[in-house]
Amino acid sequence: MNSGDGSMAKNLLTGAVGVILFLVLWQVIGAYRLAGMGWPTLTSVLDVLATPSRFGTFQRAVTATVRSVLLGYVAGFVMGFGFALLGHLWPRLKVGTDQTTAVIHAIPAIALAPLLIVFFGLAATPIAICALNVFFLVYNATSSGLLSVNNTHGDLFTAYGANRYDRFRWLELPAALPSIAAGLKLAVPAALIGTILGEWFGAPQGVGLLMVAAMQNFQIPMLWSAVLLSVAISLSMMALTSLIEHYVSHRFG
Amino acid sequence: MEPEQGVTAEPIDANPLRWLYSIFARFVARFWGVIIILGAWQAWVLISGYNAIVLPPPLSVLHQVATNLGLFAFAGLQTLAVAIIGTVIGMLLGSVAAILAWYSRLFSGLLTPLALIFTAVPAVALVPVIARLLGYDIRTVIAIVAVISFFPSFVFTGSGLRALPPGSADLFRVNGASTWMQLRYLALPAAVPHWMVALRLGAASAVLSAIIAEFAMGTSGLGSVFSEARDSFDMTRALGASLVATIISVIGFLLAISAERIVRDRWD
Amino acid sequence: MSVASIQPTAPEPIIGTAGIPAINLDRVGKNFRLDARREVKAVSDVSMNVGKGAFVAILGPSGCGKSTILRMIASLDEPTKGTLSVLGTTPADCAANHRMGIAFQDHALLPWLTIFDNVALPYRLAHLKADPGRVAQLIDLVGLAGFEKARPKQLSGGMRQRAAIARALLLNPDVLLLDEPFGALDAVTRRQMNVELQRIWSEQRTTTLLVTHSVDEAVFLADRVIVMSGRPGHIIREVAIPFERPRHPDVMRTVEFHHLVNELTEALHPTEGTGAP
Numbered sequence: 001m002n003s004g005d006g007s008m009a010k011n012l013l014t015g016a017v018g019v020i021l022f023l024v025l026w027q028v029i030g031a032y033r034l035a036g037m038g039w040p041t042l043t044s045v046l047d048v049l050a051t052p053s054r055f056g057t058f059q060r061a062v063t064a065t066v067r068s069v070l071l072g073y074v075a076g077f078v079m080g081f082g083f084a085l086l087g088h089l090w091p092r093l094k095v096g097t098d099q100t101t102a103v104i105h106a107i108p109a110i111a112l113a114p115l116l117i118v119f120f121g122l123a124a125t126p127i128a129i130c131a132l133n134v135f136f137l138v139y140n141a142t143s144s145g146l147l148s149v150n151n152t153h154g155d156l157f158t159a160y161g162a163n164r165y166d167r168f169r170w171l172e173l174p175a176a177l178p179s180i181a182a183g184l185k186l187a188v189p190a191a192l193i194g195t196i197l198g199e200w201f202g203a204p205q206g207v208g209l210l211m212v213a214a215m216q217n218f219q220i221p222m223l224w225s226a227v228l229l230s231v232a233i234s235l236s237m238m239a240l241t242s243l244i245e246h247y248v249s250h251r252f253g
Numbered sequence: 254m255e256p257e258q259g260v261t262a263e264p265i266d267a268n269p270l271r272w273l274y275s276i277f278a279r280f281v282a283r284f285w286g287v288i289i290i291l292g293a294w295q296a297w298v299l300i301s302g303y304n305a306i307v308l309p310p311p312l313s314v315l316h317q318v319a320t321n322l323g324l325f326a327f328a329g330l331q332t333l334a335v336a337i338i339g340t341v342i343g344m345l346l347g348s349v350a351a352i353l354a355w356y357s358r359l360f361s362g363l364l365t366p367l368a369l370i371f372t373a374v375p376a377v378a379l380v381p382v383i384a385r386l387l388g389y390d391i392r393t394v395i396a397i398v399a400v401i402s403f404f405p406s407f408v409f410t411g412s413g414l415r416a417l418p419p420g421s422a423d424l425f426r427v428n429g430a431s432t433w434m435q436l437r438y439l440a441l442p443a444a445v446p447h448w449m450v451a452l453r454l455g456a457a458s459a460v461l462s463a464i465i466a467e468f469a470m471g472t473s474g475l476g477s478v479f480s481e482a483r484d485s486f487d488m489t490r491a492l493g494a495s496l497v498a499t500i501i502s503v504i505g506f507l508l509a510i511s512a513e514r515i516v517r518d519r520w521d
Numbered sequence: 522m523s524v525a526s527i528q529p530t531a532p533e534p535i536i537g538t539a540g541i542p543a544i545n546l547d548r549v550g551k552n553f554r555l556d557a558r559r560e561v562k563a564v565s566d567v568s569m570n571v572g573k574g575a576f577v578a579i580l581g582p583s584g585c586g587k588s589t590i591l592r593m594i595a596s597l598d599e600p601t602k603g604t605l606s607v608l609g610t611t612p613a614d615c616a617a618n619h620r621m622g623i624a625f626q627d628h629a630l631l632p633w634l635t636i637f638d639n640v641a642l643p644y645r646l647a648h649l650k651a652d653p654g655r656v657a658q659l660i661d662l663v664g665l666a667g668f669e670k671a672r673p674k675q676l677s678g679g680m681r682q683r684a685a686i687a688r689a690l691l692l693n694p695d696v697l698l699l700d701e702p703f704g705a706l707d708a709v710t711r712r713q714m715n716v717e718l719q720r721i722w723s724e725q726r727t728t729t730l731l732v733t734h735s736v737d738e739a740v741f742l743a744d745r746v747i748v749m750s751g752r753p754g755h756i757i758r759e760v761a762i763p764f765e766r767p768r769h770p771d772v773m774r775t776v777e778f779h780h781l782v783n784e785l786t787e788a789l790h791p792t793e794g795t796g797a798p
């Protein structure tokens with residue numbers, strides 16, 4: 001394996017070439033209709049995104065979606081983390097928390113949507129589905145992280161007479177942080193999926209709604225613009241969580 | 254080693270009541286969360302007096318499934334089949350891409366950042382896009398499932414191909430093994446356990462994403478049963494479809510887990 | 522000087538400053554269950570006393586149950602047979618009272634804490650007010666002054682091991698348990714660490730049980746060396762080490778030292794004894 005500064009720069013370069021090739025391919029397929037009418041050129045999509053009269057629409061949609069994603073993300077994190085703690089600190093409950101989480105996750109989100117609409121209303125349903133998706137990933141990351149304690153560290157705490165709380169506070173929790181941070185990163189696309197799905201069920205605003213409207217009106221470039229916006233939201237959150245993950249795994253790993 | 258002393262099989266309790274109770278206790282320990290949720294739901298329906306169009310109680314959902322078993326079984330099998338076909342296609346493509354990336358440094362350099370970007374794409378956002386490209390039918394459903402299982406397969410197969418036993422790559426190179434032989438006898442066997450992890454991850458979401466796509470397409474499977482029932486305000490049937498979908502996705506996940514365990518036992 | 526070799530049939534007379542045994546094992550046995558059908562007899566019928574202020578080393582072939590004995594004393598494993606007491610109570614009570622210090626072959630420093638915080642960890646677990654002066658003094662004692670703010674990752678293997686020793690000594694433990702603490706080190710560093718541990722120990726005189734594979738290390742550090750047989754481990758030999766304390770490294774060059782080392786090596790590998798001079 002060769003590594004080092006030279007190959008790093010080379011990797012970045014090839015990667016950039018890969019992305020550019022992809023964009024060119026996108027343009028060519030669109031221009032020559034290689035994939036039919038459903039594939040717009042890159043330039044037509046960018047045109048739509050750069051139309052000043054649409055800025056207001058885009059801004060409102062993105063704001064609504066980002067708000068739902070963030071609220072759902074935080075709520076899902078709190079629930080997943082809390083539920084994992086419950087199972088961890090009271091081991092008798094662990095089988096139950098594992099099973100409950102697995103069952104909740106196995107219920108298709110579209111199936112839950114009608115229930116969630118009844119309970120929370122149309123506007124909050126994207127938040128709720130987002131939270132459920134995040135809940136599952138954070139629960140798993142937290143509970144497996146809390147069990148990832150190195151055996152010798154565990155022995156050390158036993159021999160030094162650590163009580164249950166100290167063991168949790170000074171050993172299990174820090175040891176779980178890298179796993180939790182990785183889970184938070186994985187949860188970003190899941191959070192967006194949940195939010196967009198929730199918006200399809202009739203939220204008053206959001207990128208998902210934009211997609212549905214564009215699809216029904218055969219506005220192909222508009223549809224792809226909405227998809228690009230959702231990818232942009234997801235990518236920027238991924239970048240942020242990757243930074244956190246990098247820091248945490250360096251500091252606590 | 255000592256001869257074992259006094260290990261007896263777990264005694265089957267003579268008292269059937271106590272035996273039933275122990276089964277019941279084990280069930281509660283496992284599913285208390287689900288029981289609480291279902292109980293709260295049933296109680297809420299009873300107290301708030303919602304009619305069945307808005308929120309049917311769980312018991313009538315069970316009744317619905319039991320009386321329309323044929324319909325649900327057919328739609329469920331359709332969904333399961335589509336999920337399996339899509340997963341197989343996606344994993345094959347992902348593995349082929351991973352092998353290409355293993356073989357060619359250039360290809361790997363070109364593809365890796367793109368793959369990273371694509372993992373950030375919310376898969377459901379692709380449903381309307383692919384539907385416009387392939388048509389509003391079962392092909393789109395298969396394509397969505399394939400896209401979703403492509404990335405885990407690409408990423409995990411890729412890391413598996415590189416996870417060789419220490420020193421073995423040098424041994425092969427010293428003996429002048431061809432690239433094909435390295436792939437066949439070294440890299441591919443090393444990748445199998447990783448590949449099974451990708452299968453488990455893919456299987457977990459395959460049924461769920463198939464249902465989402467079916468729901469959006471409205472032409473086949475449990476997703477369309479759900480969307481039709483919803484359109485005609487038959488909430489009981491819609492939730493029945495959800496129940497069957499849940500069961501099927503659990504089955505798919507359990508199948509993948511046991512496949513992974515079997516392979517891992519063989520491999521280590 | 523004479524070498525006292527005693528047959529291990531009865532509990533030993535206590536060697537140490539005071540008359541109360543700090544660690545007492547009475548016909549202790551330990552079986553590990555492998556699965557429903559098989560179990561491993563790791564230790565069988567081990568009786569021994571470690572007097573207050575004594576330094577005892579255990580030698581034995583790999584897998585003979587040395588770590589298991591140490592782990593039982595540290596309350597990390599339960600004996601299946603016999604009784605075991607530490608400072609007159611059960612190991613679990615002794616651990617709960619924070620009276621033990623322990624170090625393993627794996628340094629077991631927490632990667633997210635600085636060296637200072639790692640060494641100070643026992644204060645936290647014992648709910649005692651941290652005494653920064655004492656922590657700094659111990660870090661200095663093991664030769665890590667200046668590395669208080671470093672993280673374990675930034676230290677060499679030997680330095681990490683020294684931090685682990687400092688942590689084990691922090692609370693002035695009544696019992697110090699060391700399981701091959703220098704096993705992962707190179708020969709030169711190991712020798713150096715032995716000399717340092719000897720110096721520190723001669724100042725503090727903490728009751729110590731050391732598990733090791735190195736006969737030299739055992740003879741240089743201990744007042745008494747216990748040799749165990751292969752699995753199931755039991756005591757086959759005990760040898761008192763008569764050198765004065767504090768011991769100078771030059772002791773290792775003396776004829777008596779070599780005699781003791783030879784005798785113990787012979788006890789460890791009896792089959793090799795036939796052709797030896």
Ligand SMILES: Nc1ncnc2c1ncn2[C@@H]1O[C@H](COP(=O)(O)OP(=O)(O)OP(=O)(O)O)[C@@H](O)[C@H]1O
Nearest residue numbers: 553554561563582583584585586587588589590752
């Ligand atoms: N947790 C365990 N489960 C099953 N068997 C165990 C366990 N711990 C130890 N053993 C067995 O008990 C025996 C003694 O192990 P122990 O670790 O005490 O040996 P040791 O003398 O410390 O060896 P070494 O010098 O290699 O460290 C071994 O045969 C080992 O396989």
Ligand SMILES: [Mg+2]
Nearest residue numbers: 587588589700
């Ligand atoms: Mg050992």
